[in-house]
Amino acid sequence: MDVQLKKGVLELCVLKLLEKRDWYGYELVTEISKNIAISEGTIYPLLKRVKDEEYVTTYLKESKEGPPRKYYNLTDKGKRMSLELTKEWEDFAKKVNMLLNNGEKYD
């Protein structure tokens, strides 16, 4: 895959995961990099950005082992953004699919 992952796709993935429950950084990163080939380290700048934009808040929770986990929680603003990005993505995917189907017809 040599396409650029464009505007908001990774952000959408993060927000979507957070819709289900709160995640801590390491969990989020491993979950996303399971599906999308991206340097794991670049997800933290994204997390920082969505926090700055107030799409998420963070809180620390003690763990049985190791350092306390920094959990990410989706805010109402984040939920609205998630909805908006989902719509944008579906719209985009629909158009690409339409093009692909048209392509088939011309073959």
Place this chain on the structure above:
Amino acid sequence: MTKKEFLESLRNQLKNIPKEEIEEILQDYRDHITIGMENGRNEEELIKSLGDPKEIAKQLNANYHIKNAETKTSASNIIRALYATAGLGFFNLIFVLPLFFIILALLFVLFAVPVSLIFAGIVVIIVCVSNFLAPDYFFKNFDVAISTPEAVGASLISIGLVSMGLLILIAAYYASKAISKLVLRYLKFNLNIMQNKEEKYEH
């Protein structure tokens, strides 16, 4: 690369970011590596999959400087944000910077014109009023005599100039705000573009 080398390299590449923010960032990566090792991954593999600390730092720098320019909008902060975002490599500073300076020059004119209008208007009004209050003094010192109808006419025109200047000034203020918003939005758009893993390793 070891954990220590990774964190050191990241710290060294973070430019002009407040200390507490840097510590918070480094803590995230420190935790990531620690938790990864608790899950049975080895240090070297973990650090390799985090990617190049230089690339990570570029993103964090751009993040911070755009955010900073948004809260404290000034020409120098926007230039800093431009510079930091250019580091991501999606646009070339050589093309964008001249354009930015042209916009800056136009904005300067947009402010200079109303300021001179207002200044000129105020000077004329002061001259007319003082001439009305002390005509003898004026005649003696400047060798001019302004008749009352002339003074009234000139004052009215000057009031017009000053109000026009004020209106342009307000327009210029909103224009500069809109332009900086637009520039910052463009920079943010660049933040949202991410290259995938394979491409990044080619650098």
